[in-house]
Amino acid sequence: MIDFELSENVKMMRQMTHAVAEQAMRPISREYDEREHEKPWDFLNMMWEVSRGTSFGGGSERKAKDAAREGPSEKNFAMCTSVEELCWGDVGLYLSIPNSGLGGAAVAAAGTPAQKERFLARFSSGKPKWGAMAITEPSCGSDSSAIQTTAVRDGDHWLLNGTKIFCTSGLMAAEKSEGFVVVWATLDRSAGRAGIRAFVVDAGTPGMYVTKVEKKLGIRASDTATIVLEDCRVPLDNILGSPEIPKTSEGFKGAMATFDATRPIVAASAIGVARAALDFVRDTLKEHGIEVRYGVSPHKLTALERDFMEMEAQVQAARLLVWRAAWMIDNGMRNNLEASMSKAKAGLVVTQVTQKAVELLGPLGYSRQCLLEKWMRDAKISDIYEGTQQINQLIIARRILGYSSKALS
């Protein structure tokens, strides 16, 4: 039955995460935007204590047969609503929260039960830890099939060689905690997609170095690292999936399926930022006695009201697409198309809504005294990482047209 009422459980989680956002994130939001590359340790330790064992960064893919056995869950849905709240607080700080992150999502999606236990158990105890995902390279971003990093078998180890960039929480995962980095590498460059595998590289593994931490437009509280792998030796069973190179690219597709779970979450984070901007504009207008009027002829509305309503509708449209994509995984449905739709829409909406919000509030919007300008800077990444706007458009187009990646490239 079509229903838009949040369950009690989701409402409760939303309340809790909102409290964190409001009380723990907002007060330090500006500070850690300005003090790029410094870590808000009080906040990180606190978040580790309250949320360890959950995965605020990674999604959980549910296979249809699991859903059939366990019945519908609300895991991904609840994650999306919680992430929206946290990112309403601060998306950069949210990204820096210690957890298994995207690396954990990859392990959860493609790992064996033994691998899940071995790599993910650590995120429930001990000191704060981070997981990270390393896909992008200096010469390839969206085209992850062009990965140059190699994995060569050497006895009972894999030898990894290559350079990874734009690795979110890469510094924390590779060097500053007992976490891990999931590194994508090719077993055989001539095999194309079919030869690409993900490898779990534990923090501190010799041969893995962080060589740079990026300076960015936004999300400055989150570290974005360059990771170099030089004859980095990882145990044989740290490979996610089969070491055989099949004739088809199923393995690669399996890895890409991780995105079906994570894209709605990234989209939810974008919604959080967009809502922060909307709320700020609404509150500011209210302080000046301006309330948006609904139901009145557009001819009688001010330009400000019309703009605001347009923004509001866009954000709600994007949010519902996110909810649907998450709901689908929770119910064991394949959501490749819908995940990309949610990400494409939310990435664009948050970018446009925050830019418009800055415009609407003029000098208030532009000033670093308010957080609005920060949100605009933070927003832009939503339209880039975890599949750019264009890549998601490509995926949507292939799905609706029934085209392979060869037919539409």
Next chain:
Amino acid sequence: MVNFKPTDEQELIRETMAAFARDVLRPQAHEADERCEVPENVVQRAWELGLVQSAIPEALGGYGDPRSPITGTLLLEELAYGDLALTLHLLAPRLLTIPLLLFGTEDQRKRWLPRFTGDRYAVGTAAFVEPRWDFDASSVSTRAERVEGDYVVTGRKCLVPLARQAEALLVYATAPDGLAAFIVEPGTSGLVIGEREKNMGTRALETYPVGLEGVRLPAGSRLGGEGADLEPLVNASRVATAALAVGVSRAAFEYGVAYAKERRAFGVAIAQKQAIAFMLATMATEIDAMRLLAWEAAWRLERGQPATRESCLARDYASKAALKITDDAVQVLGGHGYIRDHPVEQWLRDARGFTTFDGLAIV
């Protein structure tokens, strides 16, 4: 718990409507548009689907299914996918029956609803829109004044579907205590139905200007009596507009997809070019977005919650998106899209109306 799955019963209704739209409405849509008339066989076949009778209580001759804005939203999308003008014609009686079901007094319901439960299509309609550029659904200019226990209604309406054949018109006016609606019978003194209007789109739908020149009506003709808050009706109309916009958009989108996969340029199907493929991808995303907004607003209506904000956002979003999507569909077909041999130009003309169609349909 949030859920995006219609009930089995709703799925069944949706499938029935989809089949009707595909097999009956769409094949006749072009000719109906060209000839500016609704084929009779369509009307009777649709009547037999029970679109109007279903929500009328059994005691009054209907099927007694509860009225559901969500089901209505699903139904409207499917029918509009077949053809908008035909849909508005077929559903016009609901402009009278649903308000009666929601707000009608016992007398009003008993008097009027049985007329819509017979074997033949019976016409009912509503007069809401007014012929002014700044028409405002939140404060209509038509006035209803109290005179010696009666009401005297004065104003001008337009875009009134099937006004000439209607058993009764539901005329919206601003009364001293807010928005009111009056059941007006044809032939009432001062009710002037003009010449059939000629519109850019939905050409098969007969619409009329209606003048109310001091129409004197007994208090008993006011829908729900004094003090009825009709905002839910206005919102139900907004949601209907959004749902119809989804249907028309989907029609244009699917046609665009089929054409783009067929049409070749530079050695490949044009759908294989990102410039076209991305337009189609955006259209698909926007259609889902507008549908979900419509569902959410309908869901609020169904629960009897305040829904003005959601209904307005859904309707504004959907009417803008539908225009963009149908325009893009014409663009995908290029020169062919401009030729009336293809239906996309009709969908563009039809979709342009959504910003004006307040009160032309209801969920």
